Amino acid sequence: ITMCEYINGTLAEVAPAYAVVDAGGVGYFVNISLNTYSAIEKAEQVKLYVHHIVREDAELLYGFASKEDRYLGVKGGSAMNSHAHMDGGSFIYEWGGVRWAVDLGSQDYHSLESKGIGIWKKGQNSQRWQVYRLNNYSHNTLTINNRLHQYDGKATMTKVYNKKMVKGVEFDLSSLFIDTKSVTRNITIDSNDKVTCIDKIESDNFECSARWNMTTFAKAEIIDAHTIQLTQEGKTILVRATSPKNAEAYIMENNSNNWYDVKNKGVRIGFRTTIKANSKSTIKVELIPQK
Numbered sequence: 001i002t003m004c005e006y007i008n009g010t011l012a013e014v015a016p017a018y019a020v021v022d023a024g025g026v027g028y029f030v031n032i033s034l035n036t037y038s039a040i041e042k043a044e045q046v047k048l049y050v051h052h053i054v055r056e057d058a059e060l061l062y063g064f065a066s067k068e069d070r071y072l073g074v075k076g077g078s079a080m081n082s083h084a085h086m087d088g089g090s091f092i093y094e095w096g097g098v099r100w101a102v103d104l105g106s107q108d109y110h111s112l113e114s115k116g117i118g119i120w121k122k123g124q125n126s127q128r129w130q131v132y133r134l135n136n137y138s139h140n141t142l143t144i145n146n147r148l149h150q151y152d153g154k155a156t157m158t159k160v161y162n163k164k165m166v167k168g169v170e171f172d173l174s175s176l177f178i179d180t181k182s183v184t185r186n187i188t189i190d191s192n193d194k195v196t197c198i199d200k201i202e203s204d205n206f207e208c209s210a211r212w213n214m215t216t217f218a219k220a221e222i223i224d225a226h227t228i229q230l231t232q233e234g235k236t237i238l239v240r241a242t243s244p245k246n247a248e249a250y251i252m253e254n255n256s257n258n259w260y261d262v263k264n265k266g267v268r269i270g271f272r273t274t275i276k277a278n279s280k281s282t283i284k285v286e287l288i289p290q291k
Contacts, residue, residue, distance in 0.1 A: 007063065008047045011040060019063065021046060030063035034167060039065035049097075053105065067097040072189040074169050075139075078154040079129070080122070086129060086148060088155030089173050089185045090139040095193050095289050096235045101140050102215045104254075107133045107262050115260045124151040132256040136213075138268070142173065142183065142199055142283075143211045149176040159186070166190045179208045195287040203275045210273050212283050214239065215254060217266040222249045228269050236290040239269060243284045247271040 007030065009023030016037045021028045030048055032040075040046045048063030062071065071094040079086045085106070093101040112119050118127040119134075129135050129148050136142075136149045143149075153175035161168045168188025177183055181202040189195050201210055218232035228239040228249050241247040252268040255261065275281040 006047055006049045007061075009045070011043055011046045014041055019046070019048065021048060021063075028061060030061045032063050033069065033071050034162070035069055036063060036065040051094075051099070053103075069097075070095045070189065070193045072168070072187070072195060074171070074185075074187055076155040076157050076171055079149060079151045080154075085134045085139065086136040086151075086176075087139040087141060088136075088149060088153065088176050089141040089171050090136075091187055091195075091197070092140070093189075093195055093287060095237065096233075098218075098232050098235055100216055100218060100230060100232070100237055100287065102217055102266060103140070104133050104138055104215060104264055107131060111262065112260060117260050122151075124148070126151070130258060132258060132261040133264075136176075137256070138215060138254070138264075140214045142177075142185070142201075143213060144177045144183075144201075145179050145208050146211070147177070147179065150178060153177070155185075158184075161188055164191070179204055179206070193289045193291075197283075197285045197287075199283040200280065201275055201283070202280045203277055205277055207277050208275050210275055210281070210283065211270060212241070212272075212285055213268055213270040215266055215268050220251050220267050220269050222251060225249055226271070230269075238286075238288045238290065240286045240288060241271040241284065242286060243282050244273050247273045247283065 007021050007023050007028050009021045012022045013020040016034055019030050019032050049067050051062045053060045073092045075087050075090045091101055092103050132138050156172045157169055158172050159170035166188050170186040173183040173185055181204055184200045186198040218230035221229045223229050225248050226241045230237050249271055254264045254266045254268050
């Protein structure tokens with residue numbers, strides 16, 4: 001696959017979520033942010049800086065009008081869908097031309113099938129969900145009691161925010177977990193490029209543990225129990241848990257102990273907390289660019 005830095009050509013079609021750029025007689029479908037849409041909607045010729053993402057079921061281009069643009073994407077849906085991961089509520093975040101919250105993508109299917117791993121069987125107990133890159137342990141989402149997400153659960157979008165000062169979504173994640181009564185995730189990006197993720201969790205009849213996770217290729221350093229500093233390509237952001245008070249920052253390897261999993265670069269960062277039985281807790285995490 002040939003990788004490209006940018007696409008330069010005629011804007012053949014544009015909408016708030018995508019653009020079609022005619023470059024050398026080929027029409028490229030490029031996913032774009034609302035910021036980029038505002039910058040190019042009236043243009044005839046455009047130059048979009050692109051990220052090329054390869055998945056087992058698709059190849060995607062994400063384009064930006066500037067290398068300094070920002071991007072927040074959040075994942076809904078169900079692991080029951082074709083080629084899906086257990087990644088309900090997961091997000092990616094880019095600021096300053098740097099990807100901070102990363103999706104590792106899928107492991108090559110042949111590398112798993114050739115080792116006898118049953119990745120096509122459906123159901124909660126399928127070997128597919130033991131593959132690190134396919135389950136929730138590697139994604140930028142919540143894990144409760146260190147359990148896998150529920151295969152037949154669904155992250156359902158309930159709200160959309162599209163205002164000048166803040167944009168984002170809210171998801172109901174309740175059906176992804178068996179040890180809680182309800183879970184919602186509200187994630188937004190504001191005009192200062194700060195991302196705020198608010199997870200509201202109501203526990204069931206037993207105490208439970210919750211882990212807020214984010215995979216990153218940046219250099220990570222724990223500043224205190226509620227703050228992690230990320231540095232990459234000369235830029236810095238702070239990842240800060242403003243609640244709950246008992247949140248504890250962590251940095252972990254970005255790999256599993258499975259012999260069939262590929263090795264990954266980067267680390268997992270995040271915050272752990274414990275929630276008492278029959279109680280409500282809010283995990284609020286901010287990603288704050290240091291400009």
